[in-house]
Amino acid sequence: xxxxxxxxxxxxxxxxxxxxxxxxxxxxxxxxxxxxxxxxxxxxxxxxxxxxxxxxxxxxxxxxxxxxxxxxxxxxxxxxxxxxxxxxxxxxxxxxxxxxxxxxxxxxxxxxxxxxxxxxxxxxxxxxxxxxxxxxxxxxxxxxxxxxxxxxxxxxxxxxxxxxxxxxxxxxxxxxxxxxxxxxxxxxxxxxxxxxxxxxxxxxxxxxxxxxxxxxxxxxxxxxxxxxxxxxxxxxxxxxxxxxxxxxxxxxxxxxxxxxxxxxxxxxxxxxxxxxxxxxxxxxxxxxxxxxxxx
Numbered sequence: 001x002x003x004x005x006x007x008x009x010x011x012x013x014x015x016x017x018x019x020x021x022x023x024x025x026x027x028x029x030x031x032x033x034x035x036x037x038x039x040x041x042x043x044x045x046x047x048x049x050x051x052x053x054x055x056x057x058x059x060x061x062x063x064x065x066x067x068x069x070x071x072x073x074x075x076x077x078x079x080x081x082x083x084x085x086x087x088x089x090x091x092x093x094x095x096x097x098x099x100x101x102x103x104x105x106x107x108x109x110x111x112x113x114x115x116x117x118x119x120x121x122x123x124x125x126x127x128x129x130x131x132x133x134x135x136x137x138x139x140x141x142x143x144x145x146x147x148x149x150x151x152x153x154x155x156x157x158x159x160x161x162x163x164x165x166x167x168x169x170x171x172x173x174x175x176x177x178x179x180x181x182x183x184x185x186x187x188x189x190x191x192x193x194x195x196x197x198x199x200x201x202x203x204x205x206x207x208x209x210x211x212x213x214x215x216x217x218x219x220x221x222x223x224x225x226x227x228x229x230x231x232x233x234x235x236x237x238x239x240x241x242x243x244x245x246x247x248x249x250x251x252x253x254x255x256x257x258x259x260x261x262x263x264x265x266x267x268x269x270x271x272x273x274x275x276x277x278x279x280x281x282x283x284x285x286x287x288x289x290x291x292x293x294x295x
Contacts, residue, residue, distance in 0.1 A: 005135040007256045013141040013210060015241075015248035016148035020203040021221060022228045022240045023155070024196030027168075029229075032189055034093040038076070039200050040222035041104035042069050044215065046201025047208035048112050054120040061120075062147075066201040073197025076100065077190045101218070109215050121209040144206050151202070159237075168192065227278045247274040 025039050046069045053061035080100070084092045121140050129136040159165040171178045171188055179185050211217065224247060232243030255270035 002135040003256070005132065006137065007252050009135075009137050009141055009145070010256075011245075011248045011252035013144045013148075014252055015245045016145060016152070017203050017207040017210060018221075018224060018228060018248060019152070019241050019244040020148055020199050020206070022225050022244055023152075023237055024199035025225055026229065026237055026240050028193050028196040032077075032081070032090075032093070032193065034081070034090045034097065035226075036193075036196070037094070037098040037222065038101040038104060039196070039225065040218035040220075041101045041108070042073060042197045042200035043204040043207070043221050044108055044213075044218040045069050045072070045104065046204025047213045047217070048108055048117070048204075049201070050205035050208055051112070051117050051120045051213065058120070058122050058125075062202075062205055065205045066198040069201025069204075070194040070198030074190050074194035076197075077193035078186075081193070082186055082190070101222075105215055105218055114215055116212050116214040117208070119209050140209060144210065147206065224274065227274045230278045231274075231281060246277065250274055250277060 021039070021043055025036060028034075028036055028039075046065045049065040049068060050061040053064050080096060081093050084096055086092060125140040125143055128139040130139055130142060131137070159168070167178065167183060168188065171183070171185060175185060178188075207221075228240055228243035228247055230243070231246055232239030232241070250273045251270050254273055255267050257265075257267055259266050
């Protein structure tokens with residue numbers, strides 16, 4: 001029972017951080033129609049700034065790092081993406097985000113180096129544990145779960161109950177009608193992109209103490225995001241949550257398992273399983289499409 005509780009909490013904290021990262025990607029993709037390849041660099045930027053700002057207190061880092069990352073996202077959308085946007089094709093915007101990701105990664109390595117950074121959570125959180133049903137659970141992981149759940153509930157309320165959420169949902173499906181009502185869609189796009197970058201920055205601050213914080217973390221997290229979007233659907237926040245939970249459960253429980261297959265521990269394949277699940281799903285969807293066609 002203890003094994004299940006510990007790994008269940010680990011999987012839930014992993015899923016929530018991954019969902020914070022994917023939620024911004026889903027919303028920005030739905031509104032802009034562009035897969036943002038720089039999203040992983042925003043995640044890494046949030047983690048690195050959280051590391052530096054933690055010298056002034058972890059709560060300071062938790063607030064300022066996402067805000068600064070969101071500010072950079074606003075500048076990128078308003079100053080770059082908006083200028084190259086073409087209604088008939090999003091290729092230029094996609095290539096721009098890819099180039100921006102490469103530049104940001106090089107700049108981050110130039111500032112903070114290539115070596116992995118140490119854990120920067122307060123020792124009172126990272127080293128303390130709570131005992132629940134006989135299982136010793138990390139206080140920091142429980143804190144991450146509480147923060148992420150509170151934020152996601154706030155996002156759900158803003159999307160479903162607020163006037164801003166209503167305008168945003170209308171902009172996703174009825175772009176011209178929103179413009180006819182007098183709302184500036186360019187400004188909405190910029191704020192949505194900034195919010196997506198801020199969520200990535202927050203995921204970086206929280207995840208920087210759960211996972212290894214190094215330059216390779218950016219492409220790794222982006223790759224997992226695309227797995228999540230394939231598993232759950234590219235335009236659905238609910239699907240993104242189910243996809244993130246699937247990836248986290250597969251990875252966490254397999255990595256902690258002692259089972260062996262042909263004398264080889266299956267924990268070695270923990271990092272591969274989400275990608276295997278994505279490939280199987282794509283093959284199954286393709287089979288269903290082709291099987292439904294008449295010869």
